Amino acid sequence: EAGVAQSPRYKIIEKRQSVAFWCNPISGHATLYWYQQILGQGPKLLIQFQNNGVVDDSQLPKDRFSAERLKGVDSTLKIQPAKLEDSAVYLCASSLDLMFSYEQYFGPGTRLTVT
């Protein structure tokens, strides 16, 4: 089966610019997650969706970050405007369902560099 797809793989922008990341989860997976991983740290959950509804966005900096999953499949994560501290790898993951202890499958990530 195809894995979680993410694009772009790399992005370099200047501070105050905007950027968007795209994720296509594994077919049939109801739950989708976005994580931020700063160099040397473990991934930190930003937001999780169940189908097209938000389950948890408590760690999403909502003044600059937004995410959507309009049709319950693909998702986009946007940063506007970007800050230097947003430099990180943004990981998308999906799982069959939120209700049970299903494993999460991760994509390769998008490495963002803000200069």
Next chain:
Amino acid sequence: DAKTTQPPSMDCAEGRAANLPCNHSTISGNEYVYWYRQIHSQGPQYIIHGLKNNETNEMASLIITEDRKSSTLILPHATLRDTAVYYCIVRVAGNAGGTSYGKLTFGQGTILTVHP
């Protein structure tokens, strides 16, 4: 979710067993122990999980102490490709409800280096 404590780094010789410890002394009865690993420049990869019984799959074995306050991930015959950061995570599962449901909280993990 309960917090975990892992050693920051470990070494292992190729072909030998790698035993990665994890302390989770505040784990609750409805929390599972999960292990993920992250190879350089890749996303994390699920390895194994368990509640109270020992578990084994094609990748590894998970040994959970009887009091559930600690666990050990065992890679029986480590190879150079097993060099990675290994994360031990406790996670609420089942129909517990709440926003922590299904959430993975990653710590710093253990950097395992397998050498020839």
